[in-house]
Amino acid sequence: MTLCKTVETLSMEAPLIETPTTKTPVIQLKGTNFGIRVVFPKDLSDDLLLDNFEAIPEETYALPMGTGVVLDFQSRSCSEQLIGAILSRVVWPRKLNVLAWLTWDKVSLARLACAGFTTKEPAGEHVSGALILDHSLRSGQHEDYDGDVVLVGHLNNGAEIFAGGSVSVLGKLKGLVHAGRNGAEGIYIVAGSFESQQLRIGDKLCDQFGEDMKWWKKPVIITLEDDGLLFRDWKLEAETETA
Secondary structure (H helix, E strand, O other): OOOOOOOOOOOEEOOOOOOOOOOOOOOEEEEEOOEEEEEOOOOOOHHHHHHHHHHOOHHHHOOOOOOEEEEEOOOOOOOHHHHHHHHHHHHOOOOOOEEEEEOOOHHHHHHHHHOOOOOOOOOOOOOOOOEEEOOOEOOOOEEEEOOOEEEOOOEOOOOEEEEOOOEEEEEEEOOEEEEOOOOOOOOEEEEEEEOOOOEEEOOEEEOOOOOOOOOOOOOEEEEEEOOEEEEEEOOOOOOOOOO
16 A cells, blocks of 8 residues: 555544443544554453453554554553453454554563563554544545545545545445546555446546446555456455364
8 A cells, every 4th residue: 555654643443332421432543654553441341341352343453554453552551451452352363463562661561571561662664554434424524634544434515535646445436536636656445336427546537437347346456557447356365274
């Protein structure tokens, strides 16, 4: 994925597991220069933290949007039980590439290091952050970002995404996408279901799409080749293991 050099902090928050005393989301996802930083709060029970971590859509981690994931516990204490539960309930089932386990708590830091986990910030000079949107965009809404954009939802009619990099819409792409507006190379558009009548990559605009086209309402990846837009099947295949 072609990424910009500017690192942006995102406002995406994990889906909330509702409880009578919980009023706000508790886990934050932030785009970084190495992929995604998952930030855990301090004042939260282990059970609720794990429930909310599991509730983050699996597609968020399946995109080519960086080199991996950093788990940032801030000042939170990390027991052996919590570490084991995170591995067994989220990291291993989703095959996450965890670059580092970060914490300010000295006891937890020693515990993680003793277990062989990387506990230092990744350098990540060659990658910068993508903008992750965890909600659908309605008519009249507009997102403008210099790097890559990942929409975990639908881009409805009348909504727009303008990006200097590539754009991935995991749901229905009905609105307008302009990817590669800064002239970057290697740009693409991904759609979980392509239903847009026009889109643009770089300075190439196409506005003759309709229900009679082969790729209508299908998952596609679109690239610019030989001054034209090339459509291909987009398949996200999970790895399988044999006993």
